[in-house]
Amino acid sequence: MARVIGGIGASHAPSMENIYDAGEEVRESDEWQPLFGPFKQVAEWLEELKPDRLVVIYNDHMDEFFLNAYPTFALGVADTYPVADEGFGARPLPPVPGDSKLGWHIARSLVADEFDITICQELEVDHGVISPLPMVDFSEGESGWKIPIVPLAVNVILHPLPSPLRCWKLGQALRRAILSYEEDLSVVVVGTGGLSHQLTGPQFGRVEPEWDQKFMRILAEDPESLTAYKYEDLIKLGGTESVEVVNWLAMRGALPLDAKPLVEAYYAHRIMGYGLQTFEVSA
Amino acid sequence: MELTQDYLDRLDAVQPKNLPPTLDLFDEHTARKGMRLNKAAYSLKHEEQRALFAADEERWMEQFGLTTEEQELMRSRDWIGLWRSGMSIYVMVKLLGVTGTALPDVGRQMRESGGVDG
Numbered sequence: 001m002a003r004v005i006g007g008i009g010a011s012h013a014p015s016m017e018n019i020y021d022a023g024e025e026v027r028e029s030d031e032w033q034p035l036f037g038p039f040k041q042v043a044e045w046l047e048e049l050k051p052d053r054l055v056v057i058y059n060d061h062m063d064e065f066f067l068n069a070y071p072t073f074a075l076g077v078a079d080t081y082p083v084a085d086e087g088f089g090a091r092p093l094p095p096v097p098g099d100s101k102l103g104w105h106i107a108r109s110l111v112a113d114e115f116d117i118t119i120c121q122e123l124e125v126d127h128g129v130i131s132p133l134p135m136v137d138f139s140e141g142e143s144g145w146k147i148p149i150v151p152l153a154v155n156v157i158l159h160p161l162p163s164p165l166r167c168w169k170l171g172q173a174l175r176r177a178i179l180s181y182e183e184d185l186s187v188v189v190v191g192t193g194g195l196s197h198q199l200t201g202p203q204f205g206r207v208e209p210e211w212d213q214k215f216m217r218i219l220a221e222d223p224e225s226l227t228a229y230k231y232e233d234l235i236k237l238g239g240t241e242s243v244e245v246v247n248w249l250a251m252r253g254a255l256p257l258d259a260k261p262l263v264e265a266y267y268a269h270r271i272m273g274y275g276l277q278t279f280e281v282s283a
Numbered sequence: 284m285e286l287t288q289d290y291l292d293r294l295d296a297v298q299p300k301n302l303p304p305t306l307d308l309f310d311e312h313t314a315r316k317g318m319r320l321n322k323a324a325y326s327l328k329h330e331e332q333r334a335l336f337a338a339d340e341e342r343w344m345e346q347f348g349l350t351t352e353e354q355e356l357m358r359s360r361d362w363i364g365l366w367r368s369g370m371s372i373y374v375m376v377k378l379l380g381v382t383g384t385a386l387p388d389v390g391r392q393m394r395e396s397g398g399v400d401g
Contacts, residue, residue: 015378048382061373062321062371062373062374066321066322066325067314067318067321067371082379084328085329085330086328086376086377087327087330087377087379087380089330098374153341157315157373158309159298159309159311160297160310161297162297163297189331198306199372199390199393201305201306201307201366201374201393201396202393202395202396202397203305203306203394203395204389204390204393205390205394230296231296232296232299233306235299235306236303236306239306240306240307240308240309241372249300251364253369271390283285
Protein backbone atom coordinates (compact mmCIF):
# COMPACT_ATOMS: atom_id res chain seq x y z
CA MET A 1 0.00 0.00 0.00
CA ALA A 2 1.10 3.57 -0.59
CA ARG A 3 2.45 5.74 2.23
CA VAL A 4 2.75 9.43 2.97
CA ILE A 5 6.39 9.93 3.93
CA GLY A 6 6.68 13.70 4.14
CA GLY A 7 5.28 17.12 3.39
CA ILE A 8 6.54 20.37 1.94
CA GLY A 9 5.08 23.86 2.12
CA ALA A 10 6.68 26.26 -0.34
CA SER A 11 5.89 29.66 -1.76
CA HIS A 12 5.44 29.92 -5.50
CA ALA A 13 6.18 33.01 -7.57
CA PRO A 14 7.36 34.00 -11.05
CA SER A 15 10.34 35.67 -9.33
CA MET A 16 11.50 32.24 -8.15
CA GLU A 17 11.47 31.05 -11.77
CA ASN A 18 13.44 34.04 -12.96
CA ILE A 19 16.07 33.56 -10.28
CA TYR A 20 16.26 29.82 -10.83
CA ASP A 21 16.66 30.27 -14.57
CA ALA A 22 19.34 32.93 -14.06
CA GLY A 23 21.69 30.21 -12.83
CA GLU A 24 23.53 29.06 -9.76
CA GLU A 25 25.53 32.25 -9.26
CA VAL A 26 22.38 34.34 -8.90
CA ARG A 27 20.69 31.72 -6.72
CA GLU A 28 23.64 31.76 -4.37
CA SER A 29 24.00 35.53 -4.32
CA ASP A 30 23.56 37.36 -1.02
CA GLU A 31 20.18 38.53 -2.23
CA TRP A 32 18.74 35.10 -2.99
CA GLN A 33 20.74 32.68 -0.87
CA PRO A 34 18.30 33.07 2.07
CA LEU A 35 15.65 31.41 -0.11
CA PHE A 36 17.60 29.13 -2.43
CA GLY A 37 20.00 27.89 0.25
CA PRO A 38 17.16 26.27 2.22
CA PHE A 39 15.69 24.91 -1.01
CA LYS A 40 18.98 23.12 -1.53
CA GLN A 41 18.60 21.53 1.90
CA VAL A 42 15.14 20.36 0.86
CA ALA A 43 16.56 18.83 -2.31
CA GLU A 44 19.19 16.97 -0.26
CA TRP A 45 16.54 15.74 2.18
CA LEU A 46 14.40 14.50 -0.71
CA GLU A 47 17.39 12.86 -2.34
CA GLU A 48 17.62 10.72 0.80
CA LEU A 49 13.89 10.14 1.12
CA LYS A 50 13.53 9.26 -2.57
CA PRO A 51 9.76 9.61 -2.80
CA ASP A 52 8.12 7.78 -5.68
CA ARG A 53 5.46 10.47 -6.24
CA LEU A 54 4.66 14.06 -5.35
CA VAL A 55 1.09 15.18 -4.93
CA VAL A 56 1.20 18.94 -5.49
CA ILE A 57 -1.63 21.02 -4.03
CA TYR A 58 -1.44 24.39 -5.72
CA ASN A 59 -3.46 27.05 -7.44
CA ASP A 60 -3.56 28.03 -11.07
CA HIS A 61 -3.30 31.73 -11.98
CA MET A 62 -5.60 31.75 -15.01
CA ASP A 63 -3.03 29.94 -17.08
CA GLU A 64 -5.16 26.80 -17.43
CA PHE A 65 -8.52 27.59 -15.85
CA PHE A 66 -10.48 30.72 -16.69
CA LEU A 67 -13.46 32.62 -15.35
CA ASN A 68 -15.86 31.07 -17.89
CA ALA A 69 -15.94 27.90 -15.73
CA TYR A 70 -13.75 28.02 -12.66
CA PRO A 71 -13.30 24.73 -10.77
CA THR A 72 -13.24 24.83 -6.97
CA PHE A 73 -11.04 21.74 -6.82
CA ALA A 74 -9.43 20.17 -9.89
CA LEU A 75 -7.33 17.02 -10.03
CA GLY A 76 -4.89 15.94 -12.72
CA VAL A 77 -5.25 12.34 -13.90
CA ALA A 78 -2.83 12.62 -16.82
CA ASP A 79 0.46 10.91 -17.57
CA THR A 80 2.10 14.17 -18.51
CA TYR A 81 1.64 17.85 -17.65
CA PRO A 82 2.94 20.43 -20.13
CA VAL A 83 4.35 23.68 -18.75
CA ALA A 84 1.87 26.52 -19.31
CA ASP A 85 2.68 29.61 -21.35
CA GLU A 86 1.81 32.38 -18.89
CA GLY A 87 2.00 35.12 -21.49
CA PHE A 88 5.75 35.32 -22.03
CA GLY A 89 6.35 31.98 -23.75
CA ALA A 90 6.65 28.78 -21.70
CA ARG A 91 9.85 28.12 -19.77
CA PRO A 92 12.14 25.74 -21.62
CA LEU A 93 11.32 22.79 -19.40
CA PRO A 94 10.08 19.38 -20.49
CA PRO A 95 6.53 18.37 -19.55
CA VAL A 96 6.28 17.02 -16.00
CA PRO A 97 5.54 13.30 -15.86
CA GLY A 98 2.31 12.27 -14.12
CA ASP A 99 0.79 9.03 -12.90
CA SER A 100 -2.68 8.65 -14.34
CA LYS A 101 -3.35 5.42 -12.47
CA LEU A 102 -2.69 7.05 -9.11
CA GLY A 103 -4.56 10.17 -10.28
CA TRP A 104 -7.69 8.20 -11.13
CA HIS A 105 -7.51 6.34 -7.84
CA ILE A 106 -7.30 9.65 -5.96
CA ALA A 107 -10.24 10.92 -8.05
CA ARG A 108 -12.39 7.93 -7.07
CA SER A 109 -11.37 8.15 -3.43
CA LEU A 110 -12.04 11.89 -3.19
CA VAL A 111 -15.46 11.52 -4.81
CA ALA A 112 -16.25 8.60 -2.49
CA ASP A 113 -15.27 11.01 0.30
CA GLU A 114 -17.69 13.66 -1.03
CA PHE A 115 -15.02 15.86 -2.62
CA ASP A 116 -16.48 16.27 -6.09
CA ILE A 117 -13.42 17.43 -7.96
CA THR A 118 -13.11 18.44 -11.60
CA ILE A 119 -11.23 15.60 -13.30
CA CYS A 120 -8.54 16.80 -15.71
CA GLN A 121 -7.13 14.49 -18.38
CA GLU A 122 -5.27 17.44 -19.84
CA LEU A 123 -3.75 20.12 -17.66
CA GLU A 124 -1.02 22.67 -18.23
CA VAL A 125 0.74 23.50 -14.98
CA ASP A 126 1.86 27.06 -14.29
CA HIS A 127 4.21 28.61 -11.74
CA GLY A 128 1.93 27.34 -8.97
CA VAL A 129 3.59 23.97 -9.62
CA ILE A 130 6.62 24.79 -11.71
CA SER A 131 8.26 27.56 -9.70
CA PRO A 132 9.18 25.44 -6.67
CA LEU A 133 9.33 22.10 -8.52
CA PRO A 134 12.90 22.19 -9.87
CA MET A 135 14.10 22.74 -6.30
CA VAL A 136 12.04 19.97 -4.69
CA ASP A 137 12.38 17.41 -7.45
CA PHE A 138 16.18 17.33 -7.03
CA SER A 139 16.43 17.54 -10.80
CA GLU A 140 18.82 20.47 -10.89
CA GLY A 141 21.50 20.14 -13.50
CA GLU A 142 19.92 17.10 -15.07
CA SER A 143 17.65 16.75 -18.02
CA GLY A 144 14.07 15.97 -17.18
CA TRP A 145 12.10 15.53 -14.00
CA LYS A 146 12.72 12.70 -11.59
CA ILE A 147 9.45 12.31 -9.69
CA PRO A 148 6.02 11.93 -11.32
CA ILE A 149 3.40 14.27 -9.86
CA VAL A 150 -0.34 14.37 -9.30
CA PRO A 151 -1.48 18.01 -9.32
CA LEU A 152 -4.48 19.13 -7.27
CA ALA A 153 -5.65 22.69 -7.88
CA VAL A 154 -7.62 24.75 -5.38
CA ASN A 155 -9.59 27.86 -6.29
CA VAL A 156 -8.08 30.72 -4.32
CA ILE A 157 -8.81 33.33 -6.98
CA LEU A 158 -12.55 33.69 -7.52
CA HIS A 159 -14.64 34.13 -4.37
CA PRO A 160 -16.44 32.22 -2.94
CA LEU A 161 -13.39 30.09 -2.12
CA PRO A 162 -13.51 26.71 -0.39
CA SER A 163 -13.10 27.47 3.31
CA PRO A 164 -9.87 26.83 5.20
CA LEU A 165 -11.73 24.05 7.05
CA ARG A 166 -12.74 22.51 3.71
CA CYS A 167 -9.14 22.62 2.50
CA TRP A 168 -7.95 20.95 5.71
CA LYS A 169 -10.53 18.20 5.18
CA LEU A 170 -9.44 17.89 1.55
CA GLY A 171 -5.95 17.12 2.83
CA GLN A 172 -7.33 14.48 5.17
CA ALA A 173 -9.31 12.94 2.30
CA LEU A 174 -6.18 13.01 0.13
CA ARG A 175 -4.38 11.12 2.88
CA ARG A 176 -7.02 8.38 2.81
CA ALA A 177 -6.75 8.28 -0.99
CA ILE A 178 -3.00 7.72 -0.82
CA LEU A 179 -3.16 5.16 2.01
CA SER A 180 -5.77 3.11 0.16
CA TYR A 181 -3.73 2.89 -3.06
CA GLU A 182 -2.73 -0.68 -3.79
CA GLU A 183 0.79 -0.04 -5.05
CA ASP A 184 3.68 0.24 -2.63
CA LEU A 185 4.54 3.86 -3.35
CA SER A 186 6.05 6.50 -1.09
CA VAL A 187 4.43 9.91 -1.50
CA VAL A 188 5.45 13.40 -0.44
CA VAL A 189 2.62 15.93 -0.38
CA VAL A 190 3.48 19.48 -1.41
CA GLY A 191 1.40 22.61 -0.80
CA THR A 192 2.45 25.77 -2.65
CA GLY A 193 1.66 29.46 -2.45
CA GLY A 194 1.76 32.46 -0.15
CA LEU A 195 2.86 33.58 2.19
CA SER A 196 1.94 37.24 2.62
CA HIS A 197 1.64 39.34 -0.53
CA GLN A 198 -0.65 42.01 -1.89
CA LEU A 199 -0.59 42.70 -5.62
CA THR A 200 -3.43 45.18 -5.97
CA GLY A 201 -4.41 48.56 -4.62
CA PRO A 202 -2.60 51.03 -2.38
CA GLN A 203 -1.18 48.22 -0.24
CA PHE A 204 0.67 46.75 -3.25
CA GLY A 205 3.89 45.14 -2.05
CA ARG A 206 2.83 44.76 1.56
CA VAL A 207 4.58 41.91 3.38
CA GLU A 208 3.82 40.69 6.91
CA PRO A 209 6.79 38.73 8.32
CA GLU A 210 5.35 38.43 11.79
CA TRP A 211 2.09 36.83 10.66
CA ASP A 212 3.86 34.60 8.11
CA GLN A 213 6.14 33.15 10.75
CA LYS A 214 3.27 32.73 13.15
CA PHE A 215 1.35 30.88 10.43
CA MET A 216 4.25 28.47 9.93
CA ARG A 217 4.52 27.89 13.66
CA ILE A 218 0.79 27.15 14.01
CA LEU A 219 0.91 24.91 10.93
CA ALA A 220 3.58 22.85 12.65
CA GLU A 221 2.18 22.75 16.16
CA ASP A 222 -1.59 23.11 16.00
CA PRO A 223 -2.62 23.07 12.33
CA GLU A 224 -6.28 22.37 12.92
CA SER A 225 -6.67 25.67 14.76
CA LEU A 226 -6.02 27.42 11.42
CA THR A 227 -9.41 26.16 10.23
CA ALA A 228 -11.02 28.75 12.50
CA TYR A 229 -9.59 31.57 10.37
CA LYS A 230 -11.95 33.12 7.84
CA TYR A 231 -10.75 34.50 4.51
CA GLU A 232 -11.62 37.90 5.86
CA ASP A 233 -9.00 37.30 8.59
CA LEU A 234 -6.38 35.88 6.22
CA ILE A 235 -6.75 38.80 3.80
CA LYS A 236 -6.37 41.34 6.58
CA LEU A 237 -3.40 39.50 8.05
CA GLY A 238 -1.43 38.73 4.90
CA GLY A 239 -3.02 40.46 1.91
CA THR A 240 -5.57 39.59 -0.76
CA GLU A 241 -3.30 37.13 -2.59
CA SER A 242 -1.98 35.50 0.61
CA VAL A 243 -5.06 33.27 0.81
CA GLU A 244 -3.01 30.71 -1.13
CA VAL A 245 -1.81 29.52 2.28
CA VAL A 246 -4.84 27.21 2.36
CA ASN A 247 -2.81 25.00 -0.03
CA TRP A 248 -0.32 24.57 2.82
CA LEU A 249 -3.17 23.78 5.18
CA ALA A 250 -4.45 21.06 2.83
CA MET A 251 -0.91 19.63 2.62
CA ARG A 252 -0.68 19.58 6.42
CA GLY A 253 -4.07 17.83 6.59
CA ALA A 254 -2.59 14.96 4.58
CA LEU A 255 0.13 14.40 7.21
CA PRO A 256 -0.16 12.82 10.65
CA LEU A 257 -0.78 15.40 13.35
CA ASP A 258 2.55 14.56 14.99
CA ALA A 259 4.59 15.23 11.81
CA LYS A 260 7.62 17.33 12.72
CA PRO A 261 9.01 20.32 10.85
CA LEU A 262 12.53 19.83 9.56
CA VAL A 263 13.81 22.44 7.12
CA GLU A 264 12.23 25.79 7.94
CA ALA A 265 13.05 29.06 6.24
CA TYR A 266 11.41 32.41 5.89
CA TYR A 267 12.57 35.35 3.78
CA ALA A 268 10.61 38.57 3.38
CA HIS A 269 11.99 40.15 0.24
CA ARG A 270 10.66 42.79 -2.13
CA ILE A 271 6.94 42.12 -2.52
CA MET A 272 6.80 38.58 -1.11
CA GLY A 273 6.96 36.75 2.16
CA TYR A 274 8.70 33.58 0.96
CA GLY A 275 8.21 30.53 3.16
CA LEU A 276 9.59 27.03 3.05
CA GLN A 277 8.80 24.25 5.50
CA THR A 278 9.25 20.51 5.26
CA PHE A 279 7.65 17.89 7.49
CA GLU A 280 9.06 14.56 8.53
CA VAL A 281 6.75 11.64 9.06
CA SER A 282 8.02 8.95 11.40
CA ALA A 283 7.80 5.49 9.86
CA MET B 284 -35.10 24.37 11.75
CA GLU B 285 -33.37 23.54 8.49
CA LEU B 286 -31.31 26.71 8.45
CA THR B 287 -29.20 25.88 11.47
CA GLN B 288 -26.95 28.41 13.12
CA ASP B 289 -23.96 26.41 11.94
CA TYR B 290 -25.14 26.72 8.33
CA LEU B 291 -25.88 30.42 8.73
CA ASP B 292 -22.39 31.01 10.16
CA ARG B 293 -20.79 29.25 7.22
CA LEU B 294 -22.89 31.20 4.74
CA ASP B 295 -21.87 34.39 6.47
CA ALA B 296 -18.15 33.54 6.47
CA VAL B 297 -17.97 32.52 2.81
CA GLN B 298 -18.15 36.13 1.64
CA PRO B 299 -15.39 38.22 3.24
CA LYS B 300 -16.81 41.47 4.55
CA ASN B 301 -15.64 44.45 6.51
CA LEU B 302 -12.43 44.70 4.52
CA PRO B 303 -10.79 48.11 4.66
CA PRO B 304 -11.20 50.13 1.44
CA THR B 305 -7.56 49.43 0.61
CA LEU B 306 -8.13 45.68 0.28
CA ASP B 307 -10.03 44.27 -2.67
CA LEU B 308 -11.69 41.02 -3.49
CA PHE B 309 -12.22 39.21 -6.76
CA ASP B 310 -15.83 38.11 -6.41
CA GLU B 311 -19.25 38.19 -8.11
CA HIS B 312 -19.09 41.95 -8.53
CA THR B 313 -15.59 42.00 -10.05
CA ALA B 314 -15.99 38.81 -12.05
CA ARG B 315 -19.15 40.09 -13.76
CA LYS B 316 -17.82 43.56 -14.39
CA GLY B 317 -14.44 42.41 -15.66
CA MET B 318 -15.38 39.51 -17.92
CA ARG B 319 -14.60 41.24 -21.24
CA LEU B 320 -11.30 42.69 -20.06
CA ASN B 321 -10.26 39.44 -18.43
CA LYS B 322 -11.07 37.50 -21.60
CA ALA B 323 -8.95 39.91 -23.61
CA ALA B 324 -5.92 39.67 -21.33
CA TYR B 325 -6.30 35.91 -20.88
CA SER B 326 -6.05 35.46 -24.66
CA LEU B 327 -2.40 36.56 -24.45
CA LYS B 328 -1.38 33.17 -23.15
CA HIS B 329 -1.48 32.24 -26.84
CA GLU B 330 1.49 33.17 -28.96
CA GLU B 331 -0.67 34.11 -31.95
CA GLN B 332 -2.70 36.56 -29.84
CA ARG B 333 0.52 38.21 -28.66
CA ALA B 334 1.64 38.46 -32.27
CA LEU B 335 -1.66 40.06 -33.24
CA PHE B 336 -1.39 42.49 -30.32
CA ALA B 337 2.09 43.51 -31.48
CA ALA B 338 1.03 43.87 -35.10
CA ASP B 339 -2.31 45.62 -34.67
CA GLU B 340 -3.53 46.32 -31.16
CA GLU B 341 -6.86 47.73 -32.39
CA ARG B 342 -7.66 44.56 -34.31
CA TRP B 343 -6.65 42.51 -31.32
CA MET B 344 -9.07 44.49 -29.13
CA GLU B 345 -11.95 44.13 -31.56
CA GLN B 346 -12.20 40.43 -30.78
CA PHE B 347 -13.49 40.94 -27.26
CA GLY B 348 -16.40 43.39 -27.53
CA LEU B 349 -14.83 45.86 -25.11
CA THR B 350 -16.72 49.04 -24.29
CA THR B 351 -15.33 52.36 -25.46
CA GLU B 352 -14.16 53.09 -21.90
CA GLU B 353 -12.44 49.72 -21.62
CA GLN B 354 -10.67 50.22 -24.94
CA GLU B 355 -9.44 53.61 -23.78
CA LEU B 356 -8.11 52.14 -20.52
CA MET B 357 -6.22 49.56 -22.58
CA ARG B 358 -4.77 52.13 -24.96
CA SER B 359 -3.62 54.38 -22.15
CA ARG B 360 -2.10 51.49 -20.12
CA ASP B 361 -4.15 52.68 -17.17
CA TRP B 362 -3.46 49.76 -14.84
CA ILE B 363 -5.46 51.24 -11.99
CA GLY B 364 -8.39 51.90 -14.27
CA LEU B 365 -8.24 48.38 -15.68
CA TRP B 366 -8.08 46.94 -12.18
CA ARG B 367 -11.02 49.03 -11.01
CA SER B 368 -12.94 47.85 -14.08
CA GLY B 369 -12.56 44.27 -12.92
CA MET B 370 -9.34 43.07 -14.53
CA SER B 371 -7.70 40.41 -12.39
CA ILE B 372 -4.04 40.95 -11.54
CA TYR B 373 -3.36 37.40 -12.77
CA VAL B 374 -4.36 38.21 -16.33
CA MET B 375 -3.04 41.76 -16.10
CA VAL B 376 0.47 40.34 -15.84
CA LYS B 377 -0.03 38.78 -19.28
CA LEU B 378 -0.31 42.34 -20.61
CA LEU B 379 3.06 43.28 -19.12
CA GLY B 380 5.09 41.38 -21.69
CA VAL B 381 3.30 42.68 -24.76
CA THR B 382 3.26 46.27 -23.50
CA GLY B 383 6.82 46.25 -22.19
CA THR B 384 5.72 47.12 -18.67
CA ALA B 385 7.52 46.08 -15.50
CA LEU B 386 5.53 44.85 -12.52
CA PRO B 387 7.07 47.49 -10.21
CA ASP B 388 5.61 50.18 -12.50
CA VAL B 389 2.16 48.67 -12.04
CA GLY B 390 2.93 48.52 -8.32
CA ARG B 391 3.79 52.20 -8.22
CA GLN B 392 0.45 53.07 -9.85
CA MET B 393 -1.35 50.74 -7.46
CA ARG B 394 0.23 52.31 -4.40
CA GLU B 395 -0.80 55.75 -5.55
CA SER B 396 -4.35 54.68 -6.34
CA GLY B 397 -5.77 55.68 -2.98
CA GLY B 398 -8.31 52.90 -2.68
CA VAL B 399 -10.33 50.15 -4.26
CA ASP B 400 -13.08 52.45 -5.50
CA GLY B 401 -10.90 55.44 -6.10
